[in-house]
Amino acid sequence: MGRSAIARCRPGSGRKEFPRDRCGLQRRQENRPYIAGSAGEPQSEKISSIQREAVNMLVRRKFLISLFLGIGLATPTTAQTGFANRNGVLVFGGTGKLGVEVVKALVAAGEDVTVFTRAGSDRSALDGLKLDxxxxxxxxxxxxxxxxxAKAYRALVDASANRASTGKGGGPDRDSKGFYTAIMTxxxxxxxxxxxxxxxxxxxxxxxxxxxxxxxFAFLKGSGTLIDKGQAEKILIESGVPYTIIRHGRVPNDPQPPPTGNAYLTTDQAVFGDVTRGDLAMLTLDVLGNPMRTNRIFHAFDPxxxxxRPLPTGPIGPGTKGH
Known part of the structure; x- marks a missing residue:
């Protein structure tokens, strides 16, 4: 397994739930937390009621899309991959501020999640969650x-951030020195x-x-971080790997406000707005396994x-389009 190892972290969760969705279909989630679960499921305590309802809705929608199209959950055969199944979701940056919210949402939705992390990273925010x-x-x-x-993954989520480029205030004006292109390759x-x-x-x-x-935002035109992130996007788009890019504008500093449940994705790349990490996590579930979101760039926006703190003003007036 080289220098990486899959560390198991699957504590007992008490009773099992076999809930039925609104279509009357039994949704079996053995060894997976049911998002509307009981007090015996610690992961349920880590997400808000808004997130809880959003996860339930998105799980149902993803199932119906895959059933209707017949392709949403298609996976390669064992002979092609060398693995008996391909259900895992690998998260890079899963112990970071955004990554933690993404991981919580994925686990709550019943996904088989693996978080790639350094040995000394603080994982306390993920305590009690069923993941690897x-x-x-x-x-x-x-x-x-x-x-x-070591494991078969059907999807990869990159929520990583270069600590050198996100100091106090989270400003994007510090040179990342090629971090994002270096890890993308x-x-x-x-x-x-x-x-x-x-x-x-x-x-x-x-x-x-x-x-x-x-x-x-012309004053940020020479930002090493933004240039590097743009180059990383280009590498991904040209790679041939099916992709979904979720761009976000400003995210509030901690303590993080709860998600509103009103954020959405738009293909209008002239939109800039504020959005919480919890809502970005919900939008991650929205695109996961969704063929209608594949090979597209979206901007996250919450009206x-x-x-x-007001946005900069410029030739197009206060704020930005859609804000």
Whole structure:
């Protein structure tokens, strides 16, 4: 397994639930938390009621889409992959601020989640959740390769952030020195090699050429982080791996407000707004396994949520389009 190892972390969760959805279909989730579960399921305490309802809705919708299209849950055969099944979701950056919310939502939806993390990373925010850990380093290709070899994944979520570029205040103006392109290349290489069916990237509005649509942010045009993120997006798009890019604008500082449940994805790349991490996690579930969200770039937007700090103004007026 090289320098990476899959560490099991599956504590007992008490009784099993076999709930029925609104279509009357039995949804068996053995060894998986039912999102509307009981007090005996610690992961239920880590998500809000808004997230709970959103997860239930998205799980039902994903099932119906796959049933209708006949392709949403299609996987390669064992002979093609060397694995008996391909149900896992691998999360990079899963112990970070956004990644933690994404992991919680995935686990709550019954996904088989593996979090790629360094040995010394703080995992306390994920305590009590049923998931696996793959130990490695984003800048060490051998540990990334070993992670893909140890388990079959149908999807990959990249919620990683370069700590050097996100200091106090989360400003994007510090040079990331190629961090995002450096980690994108091996992730894509081994995702493609092992037959991953979807690469979900959490990116930034203003990345790459997108900044040209926002003249009021011209002062960030030379940002090393935004240039690097744009190049990483380009590498992903040109790789041939099915992708979904979710760009977000501003995210509030901690303590994080609860999700509103009103955020949505738009293909209008001139939209910039504020959104909570919890809502970004729900949008991740929205695109996962959704053929209608594949090979597209989206901007996350919440018309009901605005941070107190005003957006810069410019030639197109206060704020930005859609805000």
């Amino acid at each position: 850990y793959a130990i490695g380093d984003l800048l060490d290709e051998k540990s990334i390769a070993a992670t893909f070899d 091996p992730m894509i290489k081994h995702a493609k090699r092992t037959g991953v069916k979807q690469f979900i990237l959490h990116g930034s509005v203003l990345a790459g050429d997108n900044i040209k649509l926002f003249p009021q 009901t949520f605005k941070m107190e």
